[in-house]
Amino acid sequence: MKTKKILLTILGIGIVAAGILFAADHADSPTITGKTTDITDVYAFQSPTTSTNMVFVMNTQGLLTPAATGAASFDNNTMIELNIDNNGDNVEDLVVQCVFNNGTMYVYGPVKPSSTGSKSIVEGTSSISVGVTPYGQTAVIASQNSYLAFAGPRDDPFFFDLDQYKKIIAGTATSFNSPGNDTFKGTNVMSIVLEFPKSLLGATTGKVNVWAEAKRKI
Amino acid sequence: MKKYSTLLRSAALMLSLAFLFSACKKDTTTATVNLFAGFTYQTEDQMARPAINTVFNAAADKDAFNTTIPSAMGAAFQSKFQAKLLGLNPAYTTNALGLSANAFTTLLATDVLTVSTTGTTTFFDGTNVLTGRALGDDVIDTELLLIFGGTTGASNPGLTSDKVSANDKTFLTTFPYLATPW
Numbered sequence: 298m299k300t301k302k303i304l305l306t307i308l309g310i311g312i313v314a315a316g317i318l319f320a321a322d323h324a325d326s327p328t329i330t331g332k333t334t335d336i337t338d339v340y341a342f343q344s345p346t347t348s349t350n351m352v353f354v355m356n357t358q359g360l361l362t363p364a365a366t367g368a369a370s371f372d373n374n375t376m377i378e379l380n381i382d383n384n385g386d387n388v389e390d391l392v393v394q395c396v397f398n399n400g401t402m403y404v405y406g407p408v409k410p411s412s413t414g415s416k417s418i419v420e421g422t423s424s425i426s427v428g429v430t431p432y433g434q435t436a437v438i439a440s441q442n443s444y445l446a447f448a449g450p451r452d453d454p455f456f457f458d459l460d461q462y463k464k465i466i467a468g469t470a471t472s473f474n475s476p477g478n479d480t481f482k483g484t485n486v487m488s489i490v491l492e493f494p495k496s497l498l499g500a501t502t503g504k505v506n507v508w509a510e511a512k513r514k515i
Numbered sequence: 516m517k518k519y520s521t522l523l524r525s526a527a528l529m530l531s532l533a534f535l536f537s538a539c540k541k542d543t544t545t546a547t548v549n550l551f552a553g554f555t556y557q558t559e560d561q562m563a564r565p566a567i568n569t570v571f572n573a574a575a576d577k578d579a580f581n582t583t584i585p586s587a588m589g590a591a592f593q594s595k596f597q598a599k600l601l602g603l604n605p606a607y608t609t610n611a612l613g614l615s616a617n618a619f620t621t622l623l624a625t626d627v628l629t630v631s632t633t634g635t636t637t638f639f640d641g642t643n644v645l646t647g648r649a650l651g652d653d654v655i656d657t658e659l660l661l662i663f664g665g666t667t668g669a670s671n672p673g674l675t676s677d678k679v680s681a682n683d684k685t686f687l688t689t690f691p692y693l694a695t696p697w
Contacts, residue, residue: 321565321654326577334559341628342636342649346689351632354650354693363697376556380585387585387627398550414584415558419551436691447691452684454693455565457655458677465674472673482683483697490691495632503634504646506627508563508585512556 321455323359333372334511338455344492351495353379355509356486366450366485367432371397374514382506383499388413395489400429402448407497444493451488453481558582563628565654571596588625596620610661611668650686
């Protein structure tokens, strides 16, 4: 019993119907599950169209069914923040802050934060702003000075046969199926996509460390 | 505290309105109004590499992992991650990257994503490892391989791939790259 409990705890007990389902980072803790501060995934890659640019994707509010997506929104009290460490000490040297006001996303930075750590204020002046794309409409893209911004619902790009993994962890299966079944098939996320020149990252060693934080107004 | 916060909010709003008004009078179209001045925001969730909190932390540690600053994560979570790794794969010695249980969990416990600013950006593409994360990267297979695949990646063949190798929609070739929602 104890072993089983521990095993289940490794992944958490996923109850899809209730929306409690643990994945890339989807609903990874009960505290943030179902909230606008739940980050599901972070992506960082060189722009496929402009090699001098970097693209950052920060997805939130995962496992949205098509029926639930229209009502999903970004929260005026939530900041989604990209943290950038450019000298290898895992402390943010620059931040890119995404904050929302009545259907518009305002992006601040990359900018040196006035203090590091778990509390932030919005820094400096806005680099770019973009209207949040409504569900079912063509993507609204803001673009200025090689800086592009998007916010709105998108297909969740994450894929994983999470259900089978849970069975393996629970001891009711011994291997994955072939082919597997993507547990995230047909679900959406509230996505933030930013693209800007790599030169803004302040990298001197050919690399940076990044992570996303979701912060709530206190 | 609440009152103070309300006061600040009102002050910020008044300043914003004043700025907006003066900006209008001067016919300045580029003026930026900081709607967010005077507020403090506090971390509730954070992540970099996929599935780390999900796989390696017990329920009691998940909130702490989501709010511990990365520079403090190694000291707080490495030993727990190592115990979890050896629980998942008791036969673990090193993985395909040549990392011992200690070295691998030291890497994972500090949850940041290293991104190359000069070369290929991928979680793993067969050659480059942990130089970013592209949309199509099969990050779960990479992690399963490193956890269960042993020194050569050939151990536990039923556990080193979930046999889902691509997204359910095709990504776009131009910004914003992610596919339209369902």
